[in-house]
Amino acid sequence: MPIDKKFNPGEVEKKWYDYWLEKGYFKAGSGSEKPAYCIVIPPPNVTGSLHIGHALDITLQDIMIRWKRMSGFDTLWLPGTDHAGIATQNVVEKALLKDGVDRHALGREKFIEKVWEWKAQYGGTIINQLKVMGASCDWSRERFTLDEGLSRAVREVFVRLYGEGLIYRGDYIINWCPRCHTALSDLEVEHEDTKGKLYYIKYEFAHEEGFVVVATTRPETYFGDTAVAVNPEDERYRDIIGKTVKLPVLGREIPIIADEFVDATFGTGAVKVTPAHDPNDFEIAKRHNLPFIKIMTGDGRMTGETGPYEGQDRFECRKNVIRDLEETGRLERVKDHDLAIGHCYRCRTVVEPFLSKQWFVRIKPLSEEAVSAVKDGRVKIIPSGWENSYFNWMENIKDWCISRQIWWGHRIPVWYCDDCNEVIVSIEDPTVCVCGGVLRQDEDVLDTWFSSALWPFSTLGWPDDTDDLKKFYPTDVLITGFDILFFWVARMVMMGLKFMGREPFRHTYIHALIRDEEGHKMSKSRGNVVDPLSMTETYGTDAVRFTLAAYAAQGRDIKFSGKRVEGYRHFINKIWNASRFIFMNIREGEKIVPLMETKTLSLADRWILSRLSSVAAEVNALLEEYRFNDAAGVLYQFVWHEFCDWYLEMVKPVLYGDDEGTRISAISTLVHVLETALSLLHPFMPFISEEIWQQIPVKKEVDSICIRRYPVAGDGIEDEESEMNMGVVMDAVLGIRTIRGELNISPSIEIKVLIKTQNGTEDILKRNLVYINKFARAGEIEIGNNIELPKNSATSIKPLMEICVPLKGLINVDLEIDRLNREIKKHKEELSFISNKLSNNGFISKAPKAVVEENKFKYNEIKDKVDTITANIEKLLTINEEDA
RNA sequence: GGGCGAUUAGCUCAGGGGGAGAGCGCUGCCUUCACACGGCAGAGGCCACUGGUUCGAAACCAGUAUCGCCCACCA
Numbered sequence: 001m002p003i004d005k006k007f008n009p010g011e012v013e014k015k016w017y018d019y020w021l022e023k024g025y026f027k028a029g030s031g032s033e034k035p036a037y038c039i040v041i042p043p044p045n046v047t048g049s050l051h052i053g054h055a056l057d058i059t060l061q062d063i064m065i066r067w068k069r070m071s072g073f074d075t076l077w078l079p080g081t082d083h084a085g086i087a088t089q090n091v092v093e094k095a096l097l098k099d100g101v102d103r104h105a106l107g108r109e110k111f112i113e114k115v116w117e118w119k120a121q122y123g124g125t126i127i128n129q130l131k132v133m134g135a136s137c138d139w140s141r142e143r144f145t146l147d148e149g150l151s152r153a154v155r156e157v158f159v160r161l162y163g164e165g166l167i168y169r170g171d172y173i174i175n176w177c178p179r180c181h182t183a184l185s186d187l188e189v190e191h192e193d194t195k196g197k198l199y200y201i202k203y204e205f206a207h208e209e210g211f212v213v214v215a216t217t218r219p220e221t222y223f224g225d226t227a228v229a230v231n232p233e234d235e236r237y238r239d240i241i242g243k244t245v246k247l248p249v250l251g252r253e254i255p256i257i258a259d260e261f262v263d264a265t266f267g268t269g270a271v272k273v274t275p276a277h278d279p280n281d282f283e284i285a286k287r288h289n290l291p292f293i294k295i296m297t298g299d300g301r302m303t304g305e306t307g308p309y310e311g312q313d314r315f316e317c318r319k320n321v322i323r324d325l326e327e328t329g330r331l332e333r334v335k336d337h338d339l340a341i342g343h344c345y346r347c348r349t350v351v352e353p354f355l356s357k358q359w360f361v362r363i364k365p366l367s368e369e370a371v372s373a374v375k376d377g378r379v380k381i382i383p384s385g386w387e388n389s390y391f392n393w394m395e396n397i398k399d400w401c402i403s404r405q406i407w408w409g410h411r412i413p414v415w416y417c418d419d420c421n422e423v424i425v426s427i428e429d430p431t432v433c434v435c436g437g438v439l440r441q442d443e444d445v446l447d448t449w450f451s452s453a454l455w456p457f458s459t460l461g462w463p464d465d466t467d468d469l470k471k472f473y474p475t476d477v478l479i480t481g482f483d484i485l486f487f488w489v490a491r492m493v494m495m496g497l498k499f500m501g502r503e504p505f506r507h508t509y510i511h512a513l514i515r516d517e518e519g520h521k522m523s524k525s526r527g528n529v530v531d532p533l534s535m536t537e538t539y540g541t542d543a544v545r546f547t548l549a550a551y552a553a554q555g556r557d558i559k560f561s562g563k564r565v566e567g568y569r570h571f572i573n574k575i576w577n578a579s580r581f582i583f584m585n586i587r588e589g590e591k592i593v594p595l596m597e598t599k600t601l602s603l604a605d606r607w608i609l610s611r612l613s614s615v616a617a618e619v620n621a622l623l624e625e626y627r628f629n630d631a632a633g634v635l636y637q638f639v640w641h642e643f644c645d646w647y648l649e650m651v652k653p654v655l656y657g658d659d660e661g662t663r664i665s666a667i668s669t670l671v672h673v674l675e676t677a678l679s680l681l682h683p684f685m686p687f688i689s690e691e692i693w694q695q696i697p698v699k700k701e702v703d704s705i706c707i708r709r710y711p712v713a714g715d716g717i718e719d720e721e722s723e724m725n726m727g728v729v730m731d732a733v734l735g736i737r738t739i740r741g742e743l744n745i746s747p748s749i750e751i752k753v754l755i756k757t758q759n760g761t762e763d764i765l766k767r768n769l770v771y772i773n774k775f776a777r778a779g780e781i782e783i784g785n786n787i788e789l790p791k792n793s794a795t796s797i798k799p800l801m802e803i804c805v806p807l808k809g810l811i812n813v814d815l816e817i818d819r820l821n822r823e824i825k826k827h828k829e830e831l832s833f834i835s836n837k838l839s840n841n842g843f844i845s846k847a848p849k850a851v852v853e854e855n856k857f858k859y860n861e862i863k864d865k866v867d868t869i870t871a872n873i874e875k876l877l878t879i880n881e882e883d884a
Numbered sequence: 885g886g887g888c889g890a891u892u893a894g895c896u897c898a899g900g901g902g903g904a905g906a907g908c909g910c911u912g913c914c915u916u917c918a919c920a921c922g923g924c925a926g927a928g929g930c931c932a933c934u935g936g937u938u939c940g941a942a943a944c945c946a947g948u949a950u951c952g953c954c955c956a957c958c959a
Contacts, residue, residue: 005918173957191956198959216959229959263958271959279957340956353957385888389954392887396955482954517896519952550907553898555889557952564896567908570921581918629898633906648918656917740913741925747914775924777916830903837902842939851902851940858903 003583003695007576009540012691017131025069025706026136028076028472037073038472039065040456040505041137042480042488043145045084046119047091050129052514052522052560053481055532058133059548060511060628061479065136066683067623068476070710076472077136078459080143081123085409085448086180086346092118092408108407115408129533134541134686136706141468143459145451146410153458154410154451155427157499162414162425166362167402169414173279174401176354177344178300178314182405183358184344185447186398187487189351191340198267198337199322202330203228203245206253212237212245213332215267217339218277219325220318222247223306224295225254227273229284232258234269248330250307259284276355292355298405300352314352359403359412359444366494367394378503379493382626383554386485386510393486402447409445416440453491456504473500477507477626485510509626511552517561535565542685543569549684550632571636572688575681578644579692582670585655592698595672598665603729603768604650605669606722611642612673613716619680620712632684639677646730647673653770671698676711728761728800729768735796735803736776742819743794743812745805750779754793754804757785761800791875795820797865817876824869827862834859 020026028038039061044054061077069075092115093103103111123144130137143150161167175184199219202211212228228245230237237256244253254273261284262271275285276292285292295305302309302317309317325331342351371394373379374387381387403412415424419437424430433439451458456478460469474496480489489508496504515521516528523529535544539562547568551558586592601609615638622631651666675696682689682705693705702708736753745751753776755765765772765783772781789795789804794816796803807813834855837843844852 214959218959261958266958274959278959280959281957283957339959388888392955486955513953551897556897557890559896561896563908566921570919573921574919577919577922579918584918633898637906644919645923649923652917737924738926742912744913744925747916747924834903837940840939843902844939846939847902855902 003580007572007688009542009687013541013687016687016690017134020136020704020706023704025704026138027140028074028138032074034072034074036076036471037068038076038078038475039477039479040078040459040475041080042484043080043082043452043455044126045087046081046123046144047084047088048126050126050532052530052532055133055544056511056514056548056552057479057481058130058135059545060509060552062135063549063628063683064477064479066686066706067710069706070679070682070708072709076138078141078143079130079137079139080459081126082448082452083144083146083409085404085406085445086182088115089406089408090180090346111407132533132536132541134545149461150451150458151410153454153462154446155413156463157454157495158413159425159427161361166365167359168362169357169359171355171357173282173353174356174358175342175351176298176356177347177349177351178298179347179349180344180406181298183356183401183403184351185401188345189342190345191342194339194341196337196339198335200268200332200334201325202332203247206244206246212240212256212270213268214270214272216272217337220314220321221274221277221295222272223250224274224277224293225272226275226285226290226293227254227288228256229259229262229271229273230256230269231262231264232260234264237270248325248328257288259287278353282355294355296352358401361400361402363397363400366498367397369497370394370490370493373493373497373503379505380507382507382509385555386482389485390490393490402450403444404447405444407445409448410451412442412444412446414442416442449487449491452488453495456492456496457500462499474502475505477509478505479509479511481513482510483513512555512557514558514560517559519559530560535562538562539565539569540572542688543572546571546632546684549628552628554627571640572685574640574644575688578648579674581648582674583695586667586697592671593664593668595668598668600661600665601669602654602662602665603722603725604647604771605665606717606719607726608643608647608673609669609717610719610723611638612676613713613718616676616680616711616715617713635681635684643673643677649775650771653774671696676715679705679708679711682706725764728764729771731798732765732772732801732803733775735798736778736805739794739796739805740776743815747777750777751805752780753778754782754787754789756787756789756802756804757783758800792879795869795872797868799861802868813876813879817873820869820873824866827866831859831862831866
């Protein structure tokens with residue numbers, strides 16, 4: 001029964017993905033009796049395209065979902081996309097600009113229409129790419145954060161938080177991106193260590209001779225100064241508190257005040273206070289009732305408050321200010337100074353601290369509960385190392401600025417009446433004010449992360465009490481990268497607890513970042529981005545998925561390269577060819593006997609079935625703990641080395657032999673192990689496992705491997721004795737192979753082998769002569785407890801046996817002597833190590849009995865081995881002498 | 885400034901108180917009827933450093949060094 005010589009991933013992937021969709025296997029059924037298992041996808045940006053980080057995310061989630069689906073759960077993997085306010089607006093804005101269209105000229109409504117058009121055109125891209133990766137999402141439940149339902153959830157949450165006083169509006173210093181023209185939350189600012197300068201500027205007293213020197217990194221902000229502050233304890237400045245100084249150029253008089261905040265040891269100990277452009281100064285100003293003067297516009301240009309500098313760009317202005325101060329002798333000195341400059345996380349522009357009226361979430365009441373949820377285990381963070389970061393952030397959390405001065409997003413559901421100053425906060429759009437006046441909706445939209453924070457319940461139908469919500473909330477696990485732990489994970493916990501009264505997910509598995517081959521972060525500017533889709537085209541999706549899983553050890557970044565994927569493609573190839581081999585040996589029209597009905601299982605059959613049992617148990621246990629790399633490793637080791645290298649070789653004599661009974665058993669075993677192994681592998685490599693499984697010529701209880709029952713220990717046969725006996729046979733084979741390999745005995749030469757056995761191994765070996773014969777290419781094999789070993793021979797000592805290959809006419813005796821000497825050296829080192837232990841009274845008295853016994857046993861074993869090898873060397877030396 | 889992580893074979897990394905592991909690479913042999921994207925056999929490591937705990941440490945603890953990351957309003 002034929003199977004293609006080569007595995008062709010491209011064709012197969014498309015075929016089976018379509019098949020799965022058509023059959024509706026990914027659809028969750030709320031009515032099902034099965035227990036629920038749910039994962040919500042971290043919604044990718046709707047304008048985005050799949051990068052390698054997504055690929056990892058998706059692979060791990062799909063492994064969990066496919067595993068649970070096969071394990072009898074009603075699984076829901078809920079997919080969707082995020083409107084990604086600033087990012088999307090920027091993308092569309094740029095595209096329009098290319099056509100010479102400015103968004104302001106277009107107007108708000110028209111612009112938003114354009115974004116929706118854009119979404120319609122490109123929004124499907126990333127969804128299709130998820131499908132290429134094999135993601136088994138329930139596409140019938142796909143959501144978008146700006147959907148009607150989700151928008152309703154957003155309004156509901158806003159209105160309720162406002163009603164409870166947890167949302168407020170006010171003038172505060174926020175982070176402002178002059179390019180995106182919007183406020184940003186603290187999280188959206190990325191600090192970058194920069195080598196900057198500290199400028200020392202002289203402020204002259206207004207009514208007497210002399211001056212005070214202040215130090216600043218942003219000299220251009222001095223136009224907004226409304227005071228100079230010193231520490232009240234600072235002796236140097238005690239006398240000048242209360243005096244006034246004049247600002248250079250402007251001549252405006254400002255007071256010298258005392259405030260505890262000032263660190264006397266930094267700079268000159270005197271600080272310029274710029275309340276509208278610095279968060280600390282803002283606080284100082286509130287304490288001292290200082291005025292707030294805005295010196296910069298929203299796009300980073302200087303205002304009329306800066307006199308001659310009006311209209312200049314902030315950086316240009318800085319240069320000019322420094323130059324002018326220097327020319328007028330007011331720049332005392334300039335010092336190198338390292339500082340962290342904040343950049344917009346969407347466009348990399350330097351952000352400005354900016355006084356502005358914004359909306360905020362009072363976050364402390366929400367964060368406290370979110371902390372307890374993790375502390376008492378309602379939410380488990382895996383790996384647990386991230387808990388500290390989570391607590392640290394939650395405990396130092398500051399109010400969340402949620403308003404954005406952009407157009408694409410959920411518009412804030414607040415209306416103002418120009419006539420009576422009424423403020424209406426409402427879920428439904430109001431038409432007119434109570435006073436009959438005209439209402440005007442707040443111009444701002446909400447932070448994208450505000451809607452993402454609701455994702456685990458808004459997608460399930462909240463605020464309605466839907467069946468999905470009842471069945472699938474709380475979800476089981478959230479899988480994502482650590483980069484959005486605060487942005488998203490933490491906020492979902494807060495919002496889920498607040499509005500559902502339950503945690504949004506029981507586990508959150510935080511995976512590492514994928515880096516390039518050299519360990520650098522992948523970025524477009526660096527040009528080291530690996531495109532996962534071109535990888536799947538080159539190597540096949542299964543290989544990419546398996547690679548990602550195999551490298552996804554907890555807690556460490558993954559260095560990724562095509563070379564590694566290539567390595568695992570070899571594994572795919574191995575699986576394909578092993579299957580091909582099995583199919584080749586099934587006769588035309590042959591009916592495969594179910595394993596349970598076979599009566600003549602050989603040692604090899606029983607051994608591989610026992611191993612299969614252990615492997616199934618291990619894989620399940622490892623997946624339960626999100627140890628993807630270990631699970632992948634166990635499967636790799638089992639399939640390649642145990643199944644292919646040993647078992648397939650061992651059945652060959654049976655398959656080509658003429659004992660029909662053992663052949664039938666072997667075929668049953670082969671098919672059973674193949675089918676089970678493919679099932680175990682399916683979550684990791686869905687396509688090839690389906691392709692091969694579909695071709696296995698047995699009666700199937702289901703139409704796809706993806707809904708087959710996931711194997712457990714009972715799918716094999718636990719048989720310790722067979723594993724032990726097989727170990728003996730393997731030892732014999734390995735011993736002979738070592739001799740052959742190291743003494744370079746050509747494979748074409750058939751050798752004679754003598755094995756001197758002890759303690760019942762004689763029987764085991766005699767019963768399994770066929771294997772030794774084949775693996776060792778031994779013609780004549782003599783086995784027995786009391787056989788005489790010839791002098792002129794190469795030897796290999798294994799537990800319970802001494803293997804002997806007569807050398808006469810085969811090889812150089814010196815070569816064997818060298819080899820044995822090397823071996824004896826190794827053993828002697830080991831021996832002295834153990835003997836040191838055993839002669840240590842502390843060890844004998846304090847170490848566990850079993851450990852002591854084990855060491856004694858080992859000592860004797862190695863001692864015997866050394867003695868035997870020594871004797872063998874003696875014998876060989878005698879021969880050399882005789883020859884000479 | 886605070887916190888976290890890493891340091892194990894040439895490379896990439898698992899492991900985690902009693903025998904140093906894997907993959908790739910390397911060396912030798914093998915074009916054997918599933919697979920050369922293969923098979924067999926090998927070589928290769930004071931598990932970063934210094935102390936401590938212990939009968940026993942690569943593992944646990946403390947410190948040091950180097951690298952990386954996260955958080956942070958000292959102008």
